[in-house]
Amino acid sequence: MEPPCVAQAFAFARERHNGQRRRDRSSSPFIVHPLEVKHLLLTTAGVTDPKTLAAALLHDLLEDTRTTGAEIEERFGSEVRSLVEALTDDPHLSREARHRRQEQGVLSLALPALLIKLADKTSNIRDLGADSPLGWSRERKLDYLAHAARVAGGCAGSSPALFREFARVHHSARAAVERSIRHSGRRAAGAWQENGVVCGHAGL
Numbered sequence: 001m002e003p004p005c006v007a008q009a010f011a012f013a014r015e016r017h018n019g020q021r022r023r024d025r026s027s028s029p030f031i032v033h034p035l036e037v038k039h040l041l042l043t044t045a046g047v048t049d050p051k052t053l054a055a056a057l058l059h060d061l062l063e064d065t066r067t068t069g070a071e072i073e074e075r076f077g078s079e080v081r082s083l084v085e086a087l088t089d090d091p092h093l094s095r096e097a098r099h100r101r102q103e104q105g106v107l108s109l110a111l112p113a114l115l116i117k118l119a120d121k122t123s124n125i126r127d128l129g130a131d132s133p134l135g136w137s138r139e140r141k142l143d144y145l146a147h148a149a150r151v152a153g154g155c156a157g158s159s160p161a162l163f164r165e166f167a168r169v170h171h172s173a174r175a176a177v178e179r180s181i182r183h184s185g186r187r188a189a190g191a192w193q194e195n196g197v198v199c200g201h202a203g204l
Helices: 004-016 032-043 050-058 069-076 078-086 095-108 111-130 138-158 160-194
Strands: none
Touching (some): 004 032, 004 050, 004 069, 032 050, 032 111, 032 160, 050 069, 050 078, 050 111, 078 111, 095 111, 095 138, 111 138, 111 160, 138 160
16 A cells, blocks of 8 residues: 555646646657656655655656646645656756756766656656657667766666666667668668669769
């Protein structure tokens, strides 16, 4: 049976993320992501600390909803608030700046935050390989894979088992992206041939 604060965190996250969808092709409910992060912590990293599991469920609230840190503290305490704040990106920064900040910031994260961050990246990479976000170019996918690997490398010591799972899904996702590149290349070559265009290396 789940500790009360974990069940309450799920109910609160589900309420605040209500109506939000992931940017994948199937437009899955957003709440699926924090649930998977919690599941990875439980089943792969062996985390049982209720505050860490609650923070995992709440980790996107400050970034993606109107929820405030004060609300989280009032309901779940200052420790959970601090964890969620440590995992929240500054929305005013560019994507590149946010990525740099995450990669540098893992060096100063406490163990519970490292675990959540590693589970978060594992979940995101699993989604990227299985059901990639709409509108993402192959270059953006490869860039995110490289970024996630740098972040996960800084979290590796928090849970070797979870890092192995990250490495497995990262390898699978990268292979899926590279297959799509090869497939697109073959389709382009076929289209060029159909239109009488011959491609070769001579003179290039």
